[in-house]
Amino acid sequence: MHYWRGVITHVSFLLAQPIYLAIRCFVDTTDFTSRSSISWFLHGVAWLYIVTQVSIPFFKNPLRRLPSPPNERFLLCHLNFNGGKPFTTIYEDIINNTPNDGIVVLWGPLYLQCEIIATQPETLMDVLNTHNYDWEKPKLIRKSLISILGEGLINVEGSKHKAMRRVVAPSFSGRQVRELAPLFCASGAALREVLAHEATHHHGGIVEVASPISRVTLDIIGAAGVGMNFRALEKEDSKLAKLYRETSQPPAFFLLVDTFIPKWFIRRVPWGGFARIMNGQVQLWQEMRVILQQKKGRMNQEKTEQHGKDIIAHIMQSGDFSDDYLISQLLTFLAAGHSTTASALAWALWLLSQNPEIQDRLHSECSTTLGNKDMTELDASTFDSEKMPFLTAVCNETLRVYPSAPNTVREAVVSTTVGGVPIPKGTTVSIPPWAINRSRVLWGADAAEFVPDRWLHGPNAATGGAQSPLAYATFLHGPRSCIGKSFALLEMKCLLAPLVARFRFEPAYPGQTVEMAGFLTIKPKGGLRLRVCDLRNVECKATSAIQETL
Numbered sequence: 363m364h365y366w367r368g369v370i371t372h373v374s375f376l377l378a379q380p381i382y383l384a385i386r387c388f389v390d391t392t393d394f395t396s397r398s399s400i401s402w403f404l405h406g407v408a409w410l411y412i413v414t415q416v417s418i419p420f421f422k423n424p425l426r427r428l429p430s431p432p433n434e435r436f437l438l439c440h441l442n443f444n445g446g447k448p449f450t451t452i453y454e455d456i457i458n459n460t461p462n463d464g465i466v467v468l469w470g471p472l473y474l475q476c477e478i479i480a481t482q483p484e485t486l487m488d489v490l491n492t493h494n495y496d497w498e499k500p501k502l503i504r505k506s507l508i509s510i511l512g513e514g515l516i517n518v519e520g521s522k523h524k525a526m527r528r529v530v531a532p533s534f535s536g537r538q539v540r541e542l543a544p545l546f547c548a549s550g551a552a553l554r555e556v557l558a559h560e561a562t563h564h565h566g567g568i569v570e571v572a573s574p575i576s577r578v579t580l581d582i583i584g585a586a587g588v589g590m591n592f593r594a595l596e597k598e599d600s601k602l603a604k605l606y607r608e609t610s611q612p613p614a615f616f617l618l619v620d621t622f623i624p625k626w627f628i629r630r631v632p633w634g635g636f637a638r639i640m641n642g643q644v645q646l647w648q649e650m651r652v653i654l655q656q657k658k659g660r661m662n663q664e665k666t667e668q669h670g671k672d673i674i675a676h677i678m679q680s681g682d683f684s685d686d687y688l689i690s691q692l693l694t695f696l697a698a699g700h701s702t703t704a705s706a707l708a709w710a711l712w713l714l715s716q717n718p719e720i721q722d723r724l725h726s727e728c729s730t731t732l733g734n735k736d737m738t739e740l741d742a743s744t745f746d747s748e749k750m751p752f753l754t755a756v757c758n759e760t761l762r763v764y765p766s767a768p769n770t771v772r773e774a775v776v777s778t779t780v781g782g783v784p785i786p787k788g789t790t791v792s793i794p795p796w797a798i799n800r801s802r803v804l805w806g807a808d809a810a811e812f813v814p815d816r817w818l819h820g821p822n823a824a825t826g827g828a829q830s831p832l833a834y835a836t837f838l839h840g841p842r843s844c845i846g847k848s849f850a851l852l853e854m855k856c857l858l859a860p861l862v863a864r865f866r867f868e869p870a871y872p873g874q875t876v877e878m879a880g881f882l883t884i885k886p887k888g889g890l891r892l893r894v895c896d897l898r899n900v901e902c903k904a905t906s907a908i909q910e911t912l
């Protein structure tokens with residue numbers, strides 16, 4: 363149907379102007395002859411433009427006959443066709459309700475441009491792996507990220523990316539990440555104490571858990587990234603943490619303005635918010651420069667093993683890099699690795715509070731394995747999937763139903779193919795981990811449900827029951843997949859296990875719901891308030907026991 367609408371729209375484009383001129387001539391015959399040659403020339407140029415730039419590209423576009431969601435809005439086509447729904451749900455609806463062979467096409471107003479969505483393993487493989495470097499992040503998105511983070515791994519393309527990834531990858535190797543387990547475990551213990559304290563001091567044990575979680579993941583990435591302590595968990599208003607928060611997560615409005623309007627002009631806009639963010643960015647870079655100099659000084663003087671443990675020290679030991687290069691990497695790790703894991707942990711607690719039986723099973727595994735052990739003495743092997751299979755399954759499943767980065771986008775920088783279909787240069791592809799992870803074709807009828815057991819039983823347990831590992835899109839795949847995947851998974855386990863061993867998480871009130879906020883990463887809107895029941899507290903144990911028997 364959309365194809366025929368497109369055809370009608372474009373034929374109308376082609377005929378509109380000649381018909382208009384013919385009517386004018388018919389109505390007023392003098393008009394035809396009295397027209398100046400300039401007027402005819404301008405009409406001719408306009409018509410040629412429509413033919414060559416608008417209609418021929420549509421009729422030649424190999425995507426024009428591919429499936430599209432049905433509910434187009436006449437000339438607006440698929441622009442915002444699902445109204446006010448969050449974009450995560452829009453893509454989920456499209457993937458689940460548009461029969462397709464791996465590509466769905468969304469048309470922009472008047473069928474002038476289109477975007478494709480890769481929906482199945484074969485097409486995802488083409489975009490993310492086989493023809494990965496035919497696709498780049500759109501320039502405008504990169505521009506706004508570069509103005510905050512500099513040219514770090516997440517913002518560079520092509521050969522620059524290949525070279526940078528080779529430098530950074532060893533710092534995220536399995537062995538390197540496992541050495542960070544004591545840091546993750548100590549942070550888990552610290553977070554546990556903060557929640558215990560807050561639960562006893564807040565009425566009914568209702569605690570806003572998202573804030574301490576976000577603060578602890580910031581501390582972790584500061585320590586693991588550059589061996590620096592933000593002290594964000596201890597002090598909500600720690601200077602560096604505040605500076606980082608303000609500048610690295612500016613409002614979407616600022617990003618939009620920053621993308622389209624030159625910096626010298628933004629500085630002159632008489633709104634304090636802009637100036638604050640831009641000055642903050644300059645200050646953050648200055649702070650980072652100081653921290654880096656101090657680190658270099660310490661490394662030169664001491665040459666101790668300890669200094670080689672954090673990521674930036676590891677990179678520095680592998681070559682001679684400029685300060686700007688190192689600061690960009692560091693800010694990239696802070697940005698990519700802080701709110702993503704915080705989001706994952708917050709959603710895990712939310713899902714556990716909604717699924718008490720699953721929480722009981724997890725509590726039993728965590729309390730048995732951790733017992734009264736000192737968290738700081740544990741190593742990475744404690745959290746291996748053979749030793750803590752249910753913890754692993756809960757983390758995988760949380761990240762499946764709530765992937766921290768729900769959508770990403772690329773643009774074809776050359777003509778390429780996806781699933782055998784030729785794709786013109788300039789086409790945009792959406793890769794929506796949220797929607798792919800909830801695709802009923804890939805995951806079955808219960809795709810949207812939280813079922814950790816899918817990672818434990820059955821012939822495809824290693825891939826959560828899906829036929830292909832590509833169905834799990836949380837960290838993407840291929841040369842641009844998340845470099846911090848093992849880091850994030852181990853961190854999540856080390857933080858979640860001590861919490862579930864000690865507390866019971868319950869809804870703050872009956873029928874509680876949470877809305878989703880965020881664009882690049884998703885988080886519970888307005889924070890996450892849960893009843894945190896300390897199981898060392900007799901009263902709490904009793905209520906939990908009563909609830910279990912009810």
Ligand code: HEM
Nearest residue numbers: 515516698699702703706766767770837842844845846850
């Ligand atoms: C639950 C946690 C995490 C999730 C769900 C996640 C997800 C992702 C995704 C989807 C991408 C690809 C983005 C794109 O290309 O559009 C990505 C890239 C990246 N992530 Fe993560 N991430 C997580 C944690 C981390 C951590 C902890 C770090 C570092 C400490 C990290 C560092 C990076 C970097 C540097 C890239 C860019 C890789 C490249 O382009 O070569 N991430 N992540």
